[in-house]
Amino acid sequence: MARNLVTATINGDEVEFTCSTEQTLLDVLREDLHMMGTKNGCGSGDCGACTVILNGRPVNACLVLGVELDGANIETIEGMAKGNELHPLQQKFLDHAALQCGICTPGILLMAKALLEKNPDPTESEVRFGLAGNLCRCTGYDKIVRAVLDAAVEMRASKS
Amino acid sequence: MNNKDSAGTNFKWVGKRTRRPDGPDKVTGRARYGDDMIVPGMLHAKILRSPHAHAKILSIDTSKARAFKGVKAVVTSADIPDHPLTKPPYGPIITDFHDISCNVLAREKVLYDGHAIAGVAATSERIARAAIKLIEVEYEVLPHVLDPLEASKPDAPVLHDHQYTHGVDPEPEKPSNVFRVVTGGRGDVEKGFAGADIIVEREFSSQPVHQGYIEPQACIATASEDDSVELWTTTQGHFVIRAFCARLLNMDMARIRVTASEIGGGFGGKNNIYAEPVAIRLSQMTGRPVRMVMSRSEVFRATGPASGTHTRIRMGAKKDGTITAAEVDIYNQAGAFKGSPVGRSIETFFSAYTIENIRASGYDVCVNRPKVAAYRAPGAPMAAFAAEGTINELASRLGMDAVDIRMKNAVREGDQSLSGIKYGQIGLLDVLEKVKSHEHYSAPLGPNQGRGFALGYWMHGGGLSSVSANLLDDGTIAVATGNPDIGGSRSSMRVMAAEELGIDIEMIKPIVADTGSMGYSHLTAGSRTTFATGMAVINAVREIIDKLRALAAKKWEIPVEEITWEAGQAETGRDGIKALSLKELAGMATKMGGPIAGHSEINAGGAGAAFSAQLVDVEVDPETGFVSPKRYTVFQDVGRAISPDYVEGQIQGGAVQGIGWALNEEYVYDDQARLQNTGFLDYRMPVASDVPMIDAVLIEVPNPNHPYGVRGVGEPPIISAPAAVANAVENAIGITMSSLPLSPPKVLNAIEQGQAEKD
Numbered sequence: 001m002a003r004n005l006v007t008a009t010i011n012g013d014e015v016e017f018t019c020s021t022e023q024t025l026l027d028v029l030r031e032d033l034h035m036m037g038t039k040n041g042c043g044s045g046d047c048g049a050c051t052v053i054l055n056g057r058p059v060n061a062c063l064v065l066g067v068e069l070d071g072a073n074i075e076t077i078e079g080m081a082k083g084n085e086l087h088p089l090q091q092k093f094l095d096h097a098a099l100q101c102g103i104c105t106p107g108i109l110l111m112a113k114a115l116l117e118k119n120p121d122p123t124e125s126e127v128r129f130g131l132a133g134n135l136c137r138c139t140g141y142d143k144i145v146r147a148v149l150d151a152a153v154e155m156r157a158s159k160s
Numbered sequence: 161m162n163n164k165d166s167a168g169t170n171f172k173w174v175g176k177r178t179r180r181p182d183g184p185d186k187v188t189g190r191a192r193y194g195d196d197m198i199v200p201g202m203l204h205a206k207i208l209r210s211p212h213a214h215a216k217i218l219s220i221d222t223s224k225a226r227a228f229k230g231v232k233a234v235v236t237s238a239d240i241p242d243h244p245l246t247k248p249p250y251g252p253i254i255t256d257f258h259d260i261s262c263n264v265l266a267r268e269k270v271l272y273d274g275h276a277i278a279g280v281a282a283t284s285e286r287i288a289r290a291a292i293k294l295i296e297v298e299y300e301v302l303p304h305v306l307d308p309l310e311a312s313k314p315d316a317p318v319l320h321d322h323q324y325t326h327g328v329d330p331e332p333e334k335p336s337n338v339f340r341v342v343t344g345g346r347g348d349v350e351k352g353f354a355g356a357d358i359i360v361e362r363e364f365s366s367q368p369v370h371q372g373y374i375e376p377q378a379c380i381a382t383a384s385e386d387d388s389v390e391l392w393t394t395t396q397g398h399f400v401i402r403a404f405c406a407r408l409l410n411m412d413m414a415r416i417r418v419t420a421s422e423i424g425g426g427f428g429g430k431n432n433i434y435a436e437p438v439a440i441r442l443s444q445m446t447g448r449p450v451r452m453v454m455s456r457s458e459v460f461r462a463t464g465p466a467s468g469t470h471t472r473i474r475m476g477a478k479k480d481g482t483i484t485a486a487e488v489d490i491y492n493q494a495g496a497f498k499g500s501p502v503g504r505s506i507e508t509f510f511s512a513y514t515i516e517n518i519r520a521s522g523y524d525v526c527v528n529r530p531k532v533a534a535y536r537a538p539g540a541p542m543a544a545f546a547a548e549g550t551i552n553e554l555a556s557r558l559g560m561d562a563v564d565i566r567m568k569n570a571v572r573e574g575d576q577s578l579s580g581i582k583y584g585q586i587g588l589l590d591v592l593e594k595v596k597s598h599e600h601y602s603a604p605l606g607p608n609q610g611r612g613f614a615l616g617y618w619m620h621g622g623g624l625s626s627v628s629a630n631l632l633d634d635g636t637i638a639v640a641t642g643n644p645d646i647g648g649s650r651s652s653m654r655v656m657a658a659e660e661l662g663i664d665i666e667m668i669k670p671i672v673a674d675t676g677s678m679g680y681s682h683l684t685a686g687s688r689t690t691f692a693t694g695m696a697v698i699n700a701v702r703e704i705i706d707k708l709r710a711l712a713a714k715k716w717e718i719p720v721e722e723i724t725w726e727a728g729q730a731e732t733g734r735d736g737i738k739a740l741s742l743k744e745l746a747g748m749a750t751k752m753g754g755p756i757a758g759h760s761e762i763n764a765g766g767a768g769a770a771f772s773a774q775l776v777d778v779e780v781d782p783e784t785g786f787v788s789p790k791r792y793t794v795f796q797d798v799g800r801a802i803s804p805d806y807v808e809g810q811i812q813g814g815a816v817q818g819i820g821w822a823l824n825e826e827y828v829y830d831d832q833a834r835l836q837n838t839g840f841l842d843y844r845m846p847v848a849s850d851v852p853m854i855d856a857v858l859i860e861v862p863n864p865n866h867p868y869g870v871r872g873v874g875e876p877p878i879i880s881a882p883a884a885v886a887n888a889v890e891n892a893i894g895i896t897m898s899s900l901p902l903s904p905p906k907v908l909n910a911i912e913q914g915q916a917e918k919d
Contacts, residue, residue, distance in 0.1 A: 036196035097180065129849045138813045140815055
């Protein structure tokens with residue numbers, strides 16, 4: 001099958017890969033680049049486990065084709081911590097015990113990051129609606145919402 | 161065993177909020193789940209599934225698929241050994257390898273839409289997907305049945321010609337979908353009803369619901385020429401997977417080594433084998449590793465939901481609220497093969513109450529749906545939905561408070577559950593008192609709002625657990641268990657080990673070891689892990705402490721009896737002898753006798769009853785029938801919260817699963833019994849904007865049979881949730897609701913009919 005050459009920036013690094021026209025961004029990340037942090041929960045854009053940030057916007061990686069990515073800037077969970085330093089959201093998820101099995105966690109962290117970049121001071125309701133595309137079956141969302149709200153406080157404080 | 165400070169004020173780590181040891185890997189994407197493993201040279205497998213709910217397989221022709229470029233092997237049931245049916249007497253849980261074999265790959269018949277028929281291994285998943293379409297199956301389509309009541313009728317289509325109802329008199333002459341009738345009871349029900357001032361009689365129904373784990377089933381099997389197999393899989397119990405695969409494939413158990421991946425949710429749904437034996441056979445046939453990942457639609461079509469149920473119930477009470485009699489018949493869907501949790505349904509109906517006269521019958525009914533699997537307190541939420549709903553109606557008709565009627569009938573220490581379990585120290589009254597004194601209980605409600613209350617009873621599991629703890633010469637300790645960590649058990653194991661040793665938790669590294677490294681450990685299920693495996697951790701660590709005391713005795717040349725272990729060091733009362741720390745002793749060990757380790761292999765008994773009560777406020781939109789939970793408080797006796805964060809997490813997660821069960825989740829089939837909602841868009845689980853914060857009120861009445869007082873906490877919080885939510889809806893709209901889910905059309909219909917009756 002013919003493969004297309006694509007050059008994209010992933011977590012700040014220029015990455016060249018080839019992909020067939022049917023491959024999604026999720027396939028490319030997981031099957032070809034072996035970046036397994038982006039999770040596959042449904043493959044149909046319903047669970048949010050594969051959320052990545054594409055050109056500044058959160059997307060379901062399973063709904064984006066690999067061939068669309070030439071010149072794109074992609075941020076995945078592997079790029080969220082800076083070296084050994086966790087992002088405030090990652091820290092707060094640990095502090096608030098906002099994960100159990102952890103399969104939804106990478107997607108929720110990136111969705112929350114995109115949410116706080118757009119709205120640094122969200123209400124509880126805004127966090128809930130902001131994360132409504134990301135399913136979590138373990139936590140009942142309570143501790144996730146608290147962690148995001150607490151991270152927002154810290155991120156605002158560190159900016160001011 | 162010593163009960164350390166039962167007041168709970170003197171713990172160094174127990175009850176503290178500490179970061180989980182597996183946390184950093186999970187927030188950075190480094191943790192490896194079932195689908196995250198790559199093995200060099202691996203093939204990809206897919207499974208052909210039945211498009212029919214019930215059909216005879218007349219022939220299977222795999223020749224075109226075999227000839228397809230890139231296909232390396234095709235497997236059907238002909239490549240998997242058959243096994244004889246299990247014979248009576250039947251235990252509470254039936255593991256029938258004939259059924260399992262037929263479920264893994266169908267034999268003479270397909271029994272549900274999605275039933276596996278054949279597996280293909282190919283050089284890519286795309287090729288495997290294309291190749292399964294080339295397998296030609298000739299079917300003779302048969303009539304189907306989906307509903308347990310319909311399936312129990314004499315003229316229903318019969319799934320298994322060999323199945324005759326067990327547990328009825330006289331013995332049946334015709335095969336039936338009812339596999340067995342389980343009964344329980346005590347006292348004289350007729351007498352009990354005769355003494356009642358009021359009798360409530362109702363019928364309830366609930367739909368099957370899926371566990372809804374976000375990570376689909378996934379595994380990689382690597383077979384070797386010496387008949388050994390390495391299996392990587394996402395499971396709640398890799399020792400059970402090993403035992404099942406070995407038995408099913410007639411292999412030596414020790415030749416199969418199973419490594420449990422991180423598990424992306426299970427809730428009971430990952431206790432079973434599905435694709436693992438198929439992947440093993442394909443690997444044996446090809447000599448290459450074989451990876452098999454289910455799609456979401458395969459998960460919905462072919463893995464086990466909880467039973468749908470139909471319940472007829474009758475309860476009688478005196479004017480003062482004393483319940484005098486209860487009788488119940490419950491029909492539990494087993495799915496395509498026998499084995500619904502009907503015994504647990506019966507046990508949980510009334511076991512929170514001292515009702516003198518009870519008769520309960522449960523029907524285990526096969527229907528053309530996937531075989532049910534355990535789901536968080538299997539059998540209990542649907543029983544509580546009926547029993548608690550009926551008690552709420554008794555209370556309302558007697559003009560009694562919903563908590564008061566339960567207090568009037570609540571079991572206490574010395575009382576017995578329906579199956580005769582005698583309660584030790586239990587916290588039911590403490591839970592109920594806490595509800596009454598809580599601010600939520602009397603908080604004002606807004607327009608179109610209603611408050612619901614329900615109680616749940618559960619007896620958690622104990623059983624087989626093995627632990628190996630190894631002291632390293634720098635003083636750190638590797639604690640290996642055989643239980644996949646599904647909700648924070650590594651955190652609890654670490655806390656208990658550190659508490660025993662009196663050292664910093666960071667000195668303990670908890671891991672989940674593979675089946676080749678450890679003694680047998682039963683599933684991470686039944687709320688048993690912190691209780692049973694935790695007990696084994698404590699035993700193993702105590703063995704290390706004993707060895708360290710002996711080492712200090714050798715060093716000091718004094719009797720070991722004079723040496724105590726306090727705050728992480730060996731001490732003696734003698735003057736002039738300086739205490740030896742764990743680290744110092746660890747450094748000495750290899751030079752003075754050898755490495756130090758502790759291990760424990762136990763069958764943990766002494767599980768304690770747990771009770772969870774829930775208060776929920778909902779708002780019902782009278783225009784649409786949409787129900788929105790506005791406030792939610794769970795009151796649960798947790799024995800002792802080793803890691804309160806994760807105990808609360810279990811409670812919050814269980815309650816929200818219960819909200820989904822109550823309001824949204826159900827399977828939609830077309831008239832050919834083909835499942836229509838095979839994705840998360842149409843199988844509507846709660847999302848963050850559907851639910852409020854879930855307040856978890858932890859009540860700690862220690863279980864005297866565990867060194868720290870642990871009771872199982874994972875299952876109880878789902879049990880009363882559907883009943884509490886339904887009760888809240890009833891109170892909001894003033895209409896009795898008896899059929900789950902309370903989806904908008906159903907609620908709107910009830911409101912409109914109620915209005916019509918008033919007009």
